[in-house]
Amino acid sequence: MLPRGRPRALGAAALLLLLLLIGFLLFGGDLEYGRPPGAGTLDGDRSADRGGHNHSDCVPPPPPLPRCELLHVAIVCAGHNSSRDLVTLVKSVLFYRKNPLHFHLVTDAVARNILEMLFYTWMVPAVRPHVSWIPNKHYSGLYGLMKLVLPAALPPDLARVIVLDTDVTFASDIAELWALFAHFSDEQVIGLVENQSDWYLGNLWRNHRPWPALGRGFNTGVILLRLDRLRQAGWGQMWKLTATRELLTLPATSLADQDIFNAVIKEHPGLVQPLPCIWNVQLSDHTLAERCYSEASDLKVIHWNSPKKLRVKNKHVGYFRNLHLTFLGYDGSLLRRELFGCPSPPPSGAEQVQRALAHLDEEDACFEFRQQQLTVHRVHLTFLPHEPLPPRPHDVTLVAQLSMDRLQMLEALCRHWPGPMSLALYLTDAEAQQFLRFVEASAVLSARQNVAYHVVYREGPLYPVNQLRNVALAQSLTPYVFLSDIDFLPAYSLYDYLRASIEQLKLGSERKAALVVPAFETLHYRFRFPSSKAELLALLDSGSLYTFRYHEWPRGHAPTDYARWREAQTPYRVQWAADYEPYVVVPRDCPRYDPRFVGFGWNKVAHIVELDAQEYELLVLPEAFAIHLPHAPSLDISRFRSSPTYRDCLQVLKDEFHQDLSRHYGAAALKYLTALQPPRGPT
């Protein structure tokens, strides 16, 4: 089911124009207009017998495929929500597949960004993803017509392709579907399953005037396309002629590719090869699908083509939902399994990782740390809709990372920080679904358009804190970033104050600086957040607040010089000292965090060293503050701290970091080594 919102708002005339435009843009004048429409022959028996029944008995079992044959799948995908759907669809396909696959993903700019990163980091062997961005703004609302232009948009040497809607779920091996190409007669070019509703019969309501179709028509959620023959048959010309003619008399209100496919087929019935109903079990409202699945012992593809999706009313919906939920929560990294007996080149980037992993010594006490550093986590950028404002010159994005046990912080954080945020969430696939429901259930969170949630999928025993920070940092769209932690609440005024300070201090062009936001903490759960610096100081004096880690690790923030901050009216410069780990505002192009620090320990310290080595001034802002709220130690941190090798490995990592620093910055890095203290407990 593709978005039908925008086309509905367009008049028929505008649509006509658009159709011509698409044709012009994509087809140019290069296509041959060979065979006259209607040259295909209609398989009369089949079309006469189409009444929502199972076609499986009329199609003999297809011959087995050549082993390891590469199968091509095209999917049109636009926007955040469809991108999530697509992932679930792809998981279901990969789960059952035994063949190498080539995915042709036709996307808008949002989906392109998401899917390129997703497939790059997914690294599934024997899967070739190819993301094509259709950049033309003229028909950005018309992705619903995109399937019609696939013969022209896909590579010209591609002869066959399976086209899928993002809202289908596979329950079997896609090779069985591909094998149905073998049943095509010489004239047939499109394989489709009959529509499992009475829509095209035109009797759903008074004056219901659907587009023309053969009988119940066909559903286009699952299509087999003979691209070679379509190109030869002048498909581009064919569908535009039909669409143009029909648009003269028909309402365009429900226009989508499916109407046009059906209108063309009505005119040229010989083009279609009807497929067994089990390959597109349509769970629309008032579906007739039960006629299909109650007879079949085996369902192959489920199609959630009701606008209500999984909430559709259907007495068997529980059954279908379970199949779908299977893949929704399925750990996608388990699908990174090679195909035995079908040698294929490793996915891009995978070979390098494999080589590095192969060089690790399993007997090394820090093996787990090194393995975790090398782990490539699947990344799903902007998991939820994200509509940021165009970036403004002094704008700041709050950057942080979290796992499931800190979701409760999000609402408060949103209340304290109205500006853009880029958050990396370390989640399992199942947790990502819980997270989605959590946001949907929260009025505060669902109202925000400028918070980008990037899901980094869990893998391995140690929390990859700096990899997470780097994902969130890289996705910030504003010129400045506030590098925070999820359990800090910023002062209500901080967002405005930071932008004003950046402007005033002429950061960026004239000054290379990191602005320090002084950090405090409360040990109490119930806590009235101070509305001003004066109020904060009063709480500090009364013992309700402390400077951050005052009791356990004062070195981490001592250089901020809280005594001076009390009195300060203007920003003041402070000097780096060992173990300093303030929360800072820096330009977006600042150094990345060192990903070798996994688990917990020294991860921020190393970043501040790097900033200092690159000669960032450290400027403390007199009116800025953030307060850390108490929380139980996370499971990740507990597990980590109880590990006896933690201290030793952290020391090894620190030594290696310093070696690299010397290599990079030469004698200038000497001060970091001499400043070193025997290790004690930082975060």
Next chain:
Amino acid sequence: MLPRGRPRALGAAALLLLLLLIGFLLFGGDLEYGRPPGAGTLDGDRSADRGGHNHSDCVPPPPPLPRCELLHVAIVCAGHNSSRDLVTLVKSVLFYRKNPLHFHLVTDAVARNILEMLFYTWMVPAVRPHVSWIPNKHYSGLYGLMKLVLPAALPPDLARVIVLDTDVTFASDIAELWALFAHFSDEQVIGLVENQSDWYLGNLWRNHRPWPALGRGFNTGVILLRLDRLRQAGWGQMWKLTATRELLTLPATSLADQDIFNAVIKEHPGLVQPLPCIWNVQLSDHTLAERCYSEASDLKVIHWNSPKKLRVKNKHVGYFRNLHLTFLGYDGSLLRRELFGCPSPPPSGAEQVQRALAHLDEEDACFEFRQQQLTVHRVHLTFLPHEPLPPRPHDVTLVAQLSMDRLQMLEALCRHWPGPMSLALYLTDAEAQQFLRFVEASAVLSARQNVAYHVVYREGPLYPVNQLRNVALAQSLTPYVFLSDIDFLPAYSLYDYLRASIEQLKLGSERKAALVVPAFETLHYRFRFPSSKAELLALLDSGSLYTFRYHEWPRGHAPTDYARWREAQTPYRVQWAADYEPYVVVPRDCPRYDPRFVGFGWNKVAHIVELDAQEYELLVLPEAFAIHLPHAPSLDISRFRSSPTYRDCLQVLKDEFHQDLSRHYGAAALKYLTALQPPRGPT
């Protein structure tokens, strides 16, 4: 792989005795000893060609099964760990199956308890579980021989059965395996896959003397048994003769059913139907399985028959592990899907639930609450090994429930409470695996034998707090229970003190009482737990501790009368009052918690009302205390509290509770109604 530990310790003579004993116990004298051994014919070609190669080419595709044929599967399962393995195996079978299944589970007492509850609460349509307990202690360590006696132990009218080890994982439909029965010749009685290691060749080390076998021998992780023919052929006599003879000359060190099966087959090669290797891909150390799977496009069953299990070294182990992990973390409730076209009676108990659910009104504002109350959660009792001491007369079990976000409490709780605990954990299947790893990684937790962890699987949006409490309560094995909450730490002395008090107060026989353990709280994370009542009082006076919910909900504990407790030297009686919800010690047969209270609210209050209505005295113990530690609100509670219907529905539930109370206790219940206050925020 069945446990080989104990038999190793036994001498050959003792084993001989046991074998005879088993024969006597199970076979009696009733069996016919029909055909002479060796009457079966050997399929010479096949046995000659067995070299670890793929047999799939020599076995033509089996004819399709009659639709909806009932398939029988037997699994021998003993102990906690095998029970967990069995669940994963069963999930993999159910995921791919399309036929009704009858599981014959042959268990010890531990596995019986676990599996009966598990299958009862799992309620999978078209699955009949039948748990047989083999109660004889004489061979409790010899479950490794149990497969040999299945022809006698299984129902006499059962003709065919698939026998599986608990450490196999299915990657395809078990009906395809069942269909291989059709290839059995008239003489063949056992279908087996060749052993995929050189073990039986006897050349693994100097003086390696394996049991006799045909070539590489056969692996018994997956067996097709023609029970009817085995019985006719006098199987019981046959294997005992062979085993007895071999034991005279062979070491019994590695004795398990597999050795005896192989020895019998060596003698009577005509009995065996070799199965394609893909039906038992054996991932033992030094496996030769690659010869099988590198040629097959399709793996059917994986067998983790190395003692290292998933950690076995094998260059493709990642591939197999991913298949296994798929089901390890798979939400088992998604397998509760009916088989379309194979009508079968609903699972025991399911019909009643279905009827009740059907009566609910979806428009009812409290629909979600009512639906949650009726949800039958899968329950896996004693998920981890649990070896409690025999119950002592005044012993007390600590009863509590938790979800993932409170795992961090467990270690501290174990340090504070050395006695038995019964804990219900509300987890997803994937979280249950995380939990397992968490306990394994903790020296404190893995050392404890007397903590029973009962996993209740998550389903539905609301936390079923009272259902969880009831599971933990029902599984307590001591005469008394301390009904606590997971975020309370008891005084170090509490366990001893409670047992002494129970004895002194002559609870049970002479006195029906609930002993109140006064509750306190700290708002600080870092906190030194008081070692005595005096120390606690000092902390209370200094403002470091409060009585529990002193600020938000003093009514909940006011009747405990903390002022009196300060001075008390002996237990004192207090009166029930509205909203009282103390933590109490009661006999195990106390009233159950009312499961209608889901989410958060009034769940303990209702239980105390029930105790009072049943005339339990409320006795406060002068030296007892427990302290609540601070924590962020759980995700469950946040979601719940943000629900606008919460207050309303809680009121509806309370009203219904009071109606039921009046119905049950008559005029005596009037006081609870009149004591009612306008609702305010209790837990």
